[in-house]
Amino acid sequence: MTGCAGMNTMQLGGQMMDGHPRDFVGYADKPPHPDWPGGARVAINFVVNYEEGSEYSIGDGDGRSETALTEVSAARVPAGERDLASESMYEYGTRVGFWRIARLFADRGIAATAFGCAVALERNPPAAEFMARHGWDVCCHGWRWVEHYKLSEDEEREHIRLAVESIQRTMGERPVGWYCRYAPSTATRRLLVEEGGFLYDSDSYNDELPYWTMVAGRRHLIVPYSLVTNDVKLTSGLFTGDDFYVLLKNAFDVLYEEGAVAPKMMSVGLHPRLIGHPARLSGLQKFVDYVVSKPDVWACRRADIARHWIARHPA
Ligand SMILES: [Zn+2]
Numbered sequence: 001m002t003g004c005a006g007m008n009t010m011q012l013g014g015q016m017m018d019g020h021p022r023d024f025v026g027y028a029d030k031p032p033h034p035d036w037p038g039g040a041r042v043a044i045n046f047v048v049n050y051e052e053g054s055e056y057s058i059g060d061g062d063g064r065s066e067t068a069l070t071e072v073s074a075a076r077v078p079a080g081e082r083d084l085a086s087e088s089m090y091e092y093g094t095r096v097g098f099w100r101i102a103r104l105f106a107d108r109g110i111a112a113t114a115f116g117c118a119v120a121l122e123r124n125p126p127a128a129e130f131m132a133r134h135g136w137d138v139c140c141h142g143w144r145w146v147e148h149y150k151l152s153e154d155e156e157r158e159h160i161r162l163a164v165e166s167i168q169r170t171m172g173e174r175p176v177g178w179y180c181r182y183a184p185s186t187a188t189r190r191l192l193v194e195e196g197g198f199l200y201d202s203d204s205y206n207d208e209l210p211y212w213t214m215v216a217g218r219r220h221l222i223v224p225y226s227l228v229t230n231d232v233k234l235t236s237g238l239f240t241g242d243d244f245y246v247l248l249k250n251a252f253d254v255l256y257e258e259g260a261v262a263p264k265m266m267s268v269g270l271h272p273r274l275i276g277h278p279a280r281l282s283g284l285q286k287f288v289d290y291v292v293s294k295p296d297v298w299a300c301r302r303a304d305i306a307r308h309w310i311a312r313h314p315a
Contacts, residue, residue, distance in 0.1 A: 019189040019215035023206075031209055034263050035312050040298035041259025042252065043305055044266045044291060046112040047225070048101055048136075051145040051181075052093040052273060053124060054117035058082045066090070066145070069235055069271060089273055094124045097276015102130055104281070108288055113302040115141040115179050115202075115269075118166035128170050137301040138167055139177035139202060149185040157191050164197065176303050179203060179225060189215050200306040208255075208264040210305060212315040219315040223265075223306055230269030234280060241283025244275070248287040256294065265305060 036043045055066035058081070065083035067075040070090070077083040105112050114121075114131055116138040121128045131138065142148065143163035148156055160178075168174045178192050179202040192198045193215045200210070200221040207224045214220070229251050231244060238244055248268060255264050268287075275284050291297055 017190075017216065018186045019193070019213045019220055020186065021213070026207055026211070027209065031262055031264070032313060034209060034265070034309075036263055036298045037300075037308065038298060039296060041263050041296045042255045042266055043263070043298045043300055044252070044268065045300055045302050045305060046105065046110060046268045046288075047139075047270060047302065048098070048112050048114050049141065049269060049271045050098070050114045050116045050120055050127070050131075051141065051271070052090040052120055053122075054120035054142070054145040055090060056144075056146070057087070060144075069232060069274060073235075093271065093273030093276060094120075094127060097272035097274075098124075098127050100276050100278070100281055101270060101272060101284070102127075102134070104285055104288060106134055108292055110288065110292075110299050111135040111137075111301050113177075114138045116167065116171075116175070117141045117145045118143045118163040118170070120145070121170045122166060125170075132171055135301075137177070137303040138171055138175050139179055139302050140164070140167060140175035141179055142181060145181055147182060148180045148188050149183055151185065153185075153187045153191070156185060156187060160191055160195055164195065176200070177202060177223070177306060189213075189220065193218055193220050199303065199310065202267075202302070208266075210265070210309040210313070221306055221309060223302060223309070224267075226267045226269060229266060231271055231275040231280070231284075232269065234274050241275075241280040241286075243283070244280065245283035245286045248283075249290060252287075252291065256297075259296075 056062040056064050058065055064079055065086055067083055067086045070086050111134060114136050140163050143159040164174055174197055176199040178198055180188060184203040192201055200223045202223050202225040204222045204224045205227060210221055210223045212219050213222055229248055234244060252266060255266050275281060
């Protein structure tokens with residue numbers, strides 16, 4: 001038993017250094033009252049994953065085409081060749097889907113958050129301009145839409161540097177948040193802290209409130225994200241916009257009821273190439289209208305949640 005405990009302590013020590021302790025307790029049954037602005041029962045943040053144009057592409061020298069999160073379940077064109085069908089499904093997102101989502105939020109007076117890949121934003125100036133003009137914030141989703149856990153530490157540091165520089169140029173201000181494609185590497189969080197300008201990252205799915213962690217001796221804020229209340233479910237189980245509406249409404253209703261005593265946050269993840277299709281958008285539209293009809297809801301940007309937490313719940 002003693003040997004076992006010693007080994008666990010050593011492992012835990014290693015995990016603590018990179019800001020990713022295995023914490024199975026968290027806030028437990030005593031979550032802090034977030035004291036959201038206006039006494040809101042739920043803080044809801046709509047996230048538009050803006051990735052198209054930064055995905056793996058033969059034209060960008062990646063040696064492969066990206067086919068993830070499209071209308072087909074598996075690649076058909078041989079690896080190493082241009083998948084022109086998949087390329088055009090990505091282009092649908094920026095050419096058509098984005099604008100349908102953008103109009104919906106603009107009509108309802110909601111500023112969303114873009115999980116923005118730097119190169120994707122560079123390649124669609126009208127979309128970037130729309131986001132800036134309508135007060136969206138950009139949480140950096142990488143320089144390219146690539147898996148950071150596949151990069152070396154030097155490559156990763158360079159990707160972060162290029163991403164910050166690019167988004168600063170495209171959007172007129174630097175990103176203050178970060179979210180990797182799917183999962184960070186064990187170095188990402190430390191590299192973000194070392195970069196110095198990030199208020200938070202969202203590379204975590206383990207809570208419904210922000211929380212602090214320590215990275216290389218410095219405090220760092222986590223604003224957790226969700227792959228449940230996310231339109232990726234429309235490629236893996238859900239079928240119609242109405243299915244998506246029910247999923248979102250059920251989550252919101254539980255949080256709204258709990259929010260009388262213990263308010264939480266809710267992230268809604270969206271992709272222009274998925275929810276932006278007319279066949280699906282009505283589900284999002286119904287949900288947004290439902291949320292807007294409810295009192296005591298804070299529809300906010302991700303950076304607003306981070307800044308609120310930093311001001312009201314300093315580490
Ligand atoms: Zn994404």
